[in-house]
Amino acid sequence: MNRKTLILQKALELFNEQGSRNITTNHIVEALEFSPGNFYYYFKNKEAIIREIFVQMIEEWESDLYQLDTIILSKDVLTLMLERTGLFFKKYSFIHKELPFLIDNDAQLKEINSQIQEKRLAQLHTMLEFNIQKGVFRELSEGEKEFFVDILWLGSLFWQPYLEVSGQAKEPQNSDKILSHFQLLFEIYKA
Amino acid sequence: MNRKTLILQKALELFNEQGSRNITTNHIVEALEFSPGNFYYYFKNKEAIIREIFVQMIEEWESDLYQLDTIILSKDVLTLMLERTGLFFKKYSFIHKELPFLIDNDAQLKEINSQIQEKRLAQLHTMLEFNIQKGVFRELSEGEKEFFVDILWLGSLFWQPYLEVSGQAKEPQNSDKILSHFQLLFEIYKA
Numbered sequence: 344m345n346r347k348t349l350i351l352q353k354a355l356e357l358f359n360e361q362g363s364r365n366i367t368t369n370h371i372v373e374a375l376e377f378s379p380g381n382f383y384y385y386f387k388n389k390e391a392i393i394r395e396i397f398v399q400m401i402e403e404w405e406s407d408l409y410q411l412d413t414i415i416l417s418k419d420v421l422t423l424m425l426e427r428t429g430l431f432f433k434k435y436s437f438i439h440k441e442l443p444f445l446i447d448n449d450a451q452l453k454e455i456n457s458q459i460q461e462k463r464l465a466q467l468h469t470m471l472e473f474n475i476q477k478g479v480f481r482e483l484s485e486g487e488k489e490f491f492v493d494i495l496w497l498g499s500l501f502w503q504p505y506l507e508v509s510g511q512a513k514e515p516q517n518s519d520k521i522l523s524h525f526q527l528l529f530e531i532y533k534a
Numbered sequence: 535m536n537r538k539t540l541i542l543q544k545a546l547e548l549f550n551e552q553g554s555r556n557i558t559t560n561h562i563v564e565a566l567e568f569s570p571g572n573f574y575y576y577f578k579n580k581e582a583i584i585r586e587i588f589v590q591m592i593e594e595w596e597s598d599l600y601q602l603d604t605i606i607l608s609k610d611v612l613t614l615m616l617e618r619t620g621l622f623f624k625k626y627s628f629i630h631k632e633l634p635f636l637i638d639n640d641a642q643l644k645e646i647n648s649q650i651q652e653k654r655l656a657q658l659h660t661m662l663e664f665n666i667q668k669g670v671f672r673e674l675s676e677g678e679k680e681f682f683v684d685i686l687w688l689g690s691l692f693w694q695p696y697l698e699v700s701g702q703a704k705e706p707q708n709s710d711k712i713l714s715h716f717q718l719l720f721e722i723y724k725a
Binding site: 440447505520 | 553555631632634635648654680681687688689692693696698699700701702711714718719722
């Protein structure tokens, strides 16, 4: 494995374990037993590593099997999608936990994220329209469509922080509650 | 106004404007033109100020007119409640924005918050049961009750961070979208 990949892997590991704000580039250099010069050849600073991890995460997501826009939803497909999303969010947990701060602290990351989010929301709307067209969902008002997309995306992005803040993270089964919530949402909207 | 109140006010102002992580006790002392000794007589450190602001927020919330447990819901009542909640969250915006971090960084605050959250969730469940009893809502399954409470609370706690992360904060009218979402939720559940 090349050095750049090693740095990214170790940084992700440390960020997930201790939060990116508690990790300096020195911690990463020390954990890898690299010389600082070696490190700075690849990354100017911590923000540069975080941006690279973010982009890597997006590429991984997009190379995935699912074509979000043209997927026919069912309870099983929804469960599978959510389970995969859960694993994915776990792998990059520090990003999901810290995203509001990360984008506050780095204008470049904010811009990258903003483009991705716009694309994601558009995909969710396309997915919804496609499933209405295919007769999976009933006809929906604009307000109902917005509700569906926002609840799906709010739930995906903030379920884990919500569990932690609301004191529900102690019981591990609550992690899966979002699954039944989304299935209920599906029930409400299906044709 | 006494010195303690002045410190709390100035701290809240600076935390809301710049984020509590970017503000030190020195910044607060300088902004108030107090001597450091004067300041440390009241608060040992930044965490102590944040805890006091948090407790003040809770007391303000609880002294409020609404008795959450015994309120009969309607679209108008819901709108009013949400508008008030919105103003309240705005007044203490740094807390709502940073809560996942604040509780990570301060075990005492984590404990205080955990008790409040438990109480809040219990109140929302009581409110729901009360409104089923009164015939405002139809009979609901356990899953539907959990859905209602979680969406209501997740939406209340994370709507603003969600708008920022998802790039929807640019359009001010999106702040109010949560209102129509909750009204839709009300429609789905009403008798």
